[in-house]
Amino acid sequence: MSSLRVAVEPEHDPHVVGAVSDAGAELVPLDHAQILVWLGGPDGFPELPDSVEWVALSTAGIERFVDAGVLDDRRVWTNASGFYAQGCAEHALALLLAGTRQVVASARSRWAKDTVDPAVRTLRGATVVILGAGGIGRALTPMLAACGASVIAVNRSGRQVDGADLTLPASKTDEALTLADHVVLAAPDTAETRHVINDRTLALLKPHSWVVNVARGPLIDQEALYRALVGGVIAGAGLDVTDPEPPSLDDPLFSLDNVVITPHVANPAGRLTTEMAPFLAENLRRFAAGDDLISQVEVGRGY
Incomplete structure (x- = not known):
């Protein structure tokens, strides 16, 4: 597991960073990462290096990413469907x-x-x-x-x-x-x-x-x-x-x-990464083992 290299962007959240550590993975800059955990929206989404094999998005609904043309078929994508x-x-x-x-x-x-x-x-x-x-x-x-x-x-x-x-x-x-x-x-x-x-x-x-x-x-x-x-x-x-x-x-x-x-608070922003962290840790373990990931996106369907 120590060989997994994970970038957390656009900022380091303590719950997500803790999940990376709990899974035994290494936190690295994006240029050296196999995995990107993206905690932002489609605006400002980075150009991905070829080394990135999996992108973990932090939202359940990803239609804005689809509309922005962010998703590709060169790597695995997951959303947070079911996490919240x-x-x-x-x-x-x-x-x-x-x-x-x-x-x-x-x-x-x-x-x-x-x-x-x-x-x-x-x-x-x-x-x-x-x-x-x-x-x-x-x-x-x-x-x-x-x-x-x-x-x-x-x-x-x-x-x-x-x-x-x-x-x-x-x-x-x-x-x-x-x-x-x-x-x-x-x-x-x-x-x-x-x-x-x-x-x-x-x-x-x-x-x-x-x-x-x-x-x-x-x-x-x-x-x-x-x-x-x-x-x-x-x-x-x-x-x-x-x-x-x-x-x-x-x-x-x-x-x-x-x-x-109610103002879109069924999944309050203040708890998002807290709820996401254990699922991310499990998916990191699955990725290392070559198992199917939780909430893998069907790119052609957009969810």
Whole structure:
């Protein structure tokens, strides 16, 4: 393991540097590295020397790197998909409960019991659809089950998600939505997932449904969402991401009592490298052993 040479850029983070040390690897300048751990965004991404065999990105969503043309097919790339799953799953559950238990409406009123009380719902016996049931979905499923909800997981392949009551391929998204009481979005932002929630798919939901997004803003057609919220097509929305992001201060969603918006904090920046470090150390061990890496990117797909 001591032969592994790792560069950490654009700055040395103590948690990441500690993970490199824990894995028995050597911290070196980029010019001498086999591995680059990149903690920044696509802006300022360096020209890579031929010696770099693997680039470890610190974000789960890498569409900005794809758009910037950073990825190539000359080396292995990994993202942080699944590294932050537990925290994002907690946040998704918090947003869903804030909506269904009418915490949002209560916080914006002064003891409006007559209007709030009839709208309170429970997750017990409810069906929650998770669109894009990868790492976040796998972490969220037992949390929802503990609340008494049934889970329908939707992923690209339709491969069974442990703990889910039903797993469907993405081609059957419409079928899943017709069965849903509530929907959680946890998918990557790709051409296939862009505006997966739109006027047509919102109409498949129920008037008591809440839509929660802890993934990427472009998964939702935000104008269609606004129409559904004011028109009573669905009950509400919990958003940790928006499109555009950040939203303008006069975005009409802020004016609605059935919407809660948090400022992209499901995976707070202050904990990013803390959460990433053990996964990085494991991937360094796997790289040294010639094993498959966690969260390896399919360059052609962009995730």
